[in-house]
Amino acid sequence: MEIKSIKTSKLENDELLDVQKQIESFIKFLNTEYETVKKLEEENS
Amino acid sequence: MKSLVQSIEEQISTDKEVITVLPRNGIKSIKTLLETIQEMTQKYEDVNKKLLEEIETRFNELTVVEENEELPKLEQEILKLDCAIKNTDTRSSYEKMRLDKIVYNVNGYYKSNLERLNKELVDCVKQFEAVGIRISANDFNISEYAKEYMTALLQEVYNGEINSEKIKDTFEKVYWKCSEVVSHLYVNIRYIYDKYENEIDKFYENKTTEILQGLNATQEQVEETKIALIRRKKKIEDVDDKIILGKFYNGALNINDYREENYKKIYLELISKDVSELSEKEKNETDESIEKLNDNLNEYFKFNEYKFLSDGVLNIREEELKRLEKENGKKAKKTEYDIIKENIKKLTVEIFKTNDKLNKPAKGLFGRKVDNSKKNNNVILQRNNSILELKKLYMQLDDEIIKKKIMENIDETSSILDVLKLGSYYYGFMAKEIIKKNLEITDKELGEMAQNIRDFITFSNFTVINYIKISDKKELSVIIKDKYQLFGMKLSKENFQEGNLEDLIKKVKILNNYNNILKSKFSINDLSYIMTVKEMLKK
Numbered sequence: 391m392e393i394k395s396i397k398t399s400k401l402e403n404d405e406l407l408d409v410q411k412q413i414e415s416f417i418k419f420l421n422t423e424y425e426t427v428k429k430l431e432e433e434n435s
Numbered sequence: 436m437k438s439l440v441q442s443i444e445e446q447i448s449t450d451k452e453v454i455t456v457l458p459r460n461g462i463k464s465i466k467t468l469l470e471t472i473q474e475m476t477q478k479y480e481d482v483n484k485k486l487l488e489e490i491e492t493r494f495n496e497l498t499v500v501e502e503n504e505e506l507p508k509l510e511q512e513i514l515k516l517d518c519a520i521k522n523t524d525t526r527s528s529y530e531k532m533r534l535d536k537i538v539y540n541v542n543g544y545y546k547s548n549l550e551r552l553n554k555e556l557v558d559c560v561k562q563f564e565a566v567g568i569r570i571s572a573n574d575f576n577i578s579e580y581a582k583e584y585m586t587a588l589l590q591e592v593y594n595g596e597i598n599s600e601k602i603k604d605t606f607e608k609v610y611w612k613c614s615e616v617v618s619h620l621y622v623n624i625r626y627i628y629d630k631y632e633n634e635i636d637k638f639y640e641n642k643t644t645e646i647l648q649g650l651n652a653t654q655e656q657v658e659e660t661k662i663a664l665i666r667r668k669k670k671i672e673d674v675d676d677k678i679i680l681g682k683f684y685n686g687a688l689n690i691n692d693y694r695e696e697n698y699k700k701i702y703l704e705l706i707s708k709d710v711s712e713l714s715e716k717e718k719n720e721t722d723e724s725i726e727k728l729n730d731n732l733n734e735y736f737k738f739n740e741y742k743f744l745s746d747g748v749l750n751i752r753e754e755e756l757k758r759l760e761k762e763n764g765k766k767a768k769k770t771e772y773d774i775i776k777e778n779i780k781k782l783t784v785e786i787f788k789t790n791d792k793l794n795k796p797a798k799g800l801f802g803r804k805v806d807n808s809k810k811n812n813n814v815i816l817q818r819n820n821s822i823l824e825l826k827k828l829y830m831q832l833d834d835e836i837i838k839k840k841i842m843e844n845i846d847e848t849s850s851i852l853d854v855l856k857l858g859s860y861y862y863g864f865m866a867k868e869i870i871k872k873n874l875e876i877t878d879k880e881l882g883e884m885a886q887n888i889r890d891f892i893t894f895s896n897f898t899v900i901n902y903i904k905i906s907d908k909k910e911l912s913v914i915i916k917d918k919y920q921l922f923g924m925k926l927s928k929e930n931f932q933e934g935n936l937e938d939l940i941k942k943v944k945i946l947n948n949y950n951n952i953l954k955s956k957f958s959i960n961d962l963s964y965i966m967t968v969k970e971m972l973k974k
Contacts, residue, residue, distance in 0.1 A: 392446075393446045394478060401439060404964070409443050412444065420472055420475055423472055
């Protein structure tokens, strides 16, 4: 399943909150990774 | 089949893996990685947005609660009946006009607060007007000081300036002439009431007939209807969606108390039975007992707060009974009340005779004016002392009135509620008892407490203290405990001890509220969802 096509209406209330929490946390991870790799890019250039 | 949540978790895990394993050596691979992270972030942000929208939509749908249309109507009807009861009950016209409260405030607490003193004085004039007695500054003629102040006050009130500089200046001027002016005003109000007492009594007599005829009921029937409406209102409020939600919103209820496991735990603790093993009939019966216990405990707790007032009434009764026993049941020709009433009458006549003399211009031989100011000053001084003496008599009269009312209305068959009610009818007595209990209380707190006591009596659906007689020697807590033990509840004397009682009340309240929530449109999960989202969205 592609995450973009997620059917939010199919989720129960608690599942909806749980998934949103996981996604939010993953976005935070991605932002941190982006910062780290960006620094690496600066160091290499 | 995999659940939707599992698939999402797997997708996140895979994407995380991709980011972690992608090479980060060399500028080219770093650039590729940065692009991948950006694309992925965008993708997840889009999903997050979608999820948040869905969360908010569901929150909004769940929190749509209709106002119960019956509640404001019931509220209005209860107030209407209460007003009818207050106009027709056994209190004297003096209490019905709220003069007990007004004179208490004029005499005591508001000496230091001119603004409040003025409000009380204006309210007093309005109260007389409401019973058909139009009074003016000329009626405040116990002394020239009372009259001077009331002339300025009523004039300014007429101009809509209740706290004008003119009033303040007049008060200061009068105060320096006679620092007891507030006592003069107090005595004057009492004198005006005495003067018109018969007319006012007639007014209430007629009003009582008119109200009861209009309602086509007796006083007792009106009271019963009011109680039935209070009960109905409570039943609706207990399961009302808007009220339940509001209690969670304002923090009166905490969602963590309402988890199923907590409910089961408390149930087991109180009933010694696993709630899931109860038959439907057993569960319904137990829940009914829980509801009653909840009401009884709340009433018991609240009553304990105000018990000092009924104790005050019962102490006076005890003393009076002892006194009567000492007198060997001989009935004195004149009671203390009669004697004080007579003395008030005599002293009042004396004061007004003096006032008449003071108001007449003194004439000397052949009608020539004579300077009598020194002589007059002495007369005024004496008259002022008489006014203070009269004030003392009125205050003694209040003590005698409460004794008289207690002996006339309270006997061994009276309920605790009858006693509490009687204590609350007399504002001065109630205020004294409140101060005895808390010497540090401020006038504002005293006013609030007096109002709370009266509201408790007026708007409660009593199920305990209205039944228990003062002759009952058992403690109230034991009576409640014994009753519910018969219904299988594990209650002990310790539960009712200070420090433990609040815990018991809290637990019973949780069980009762939980049952009520299930009767509303919400499930516990709904409320849990709402509270989580509310915090998330900071709504």
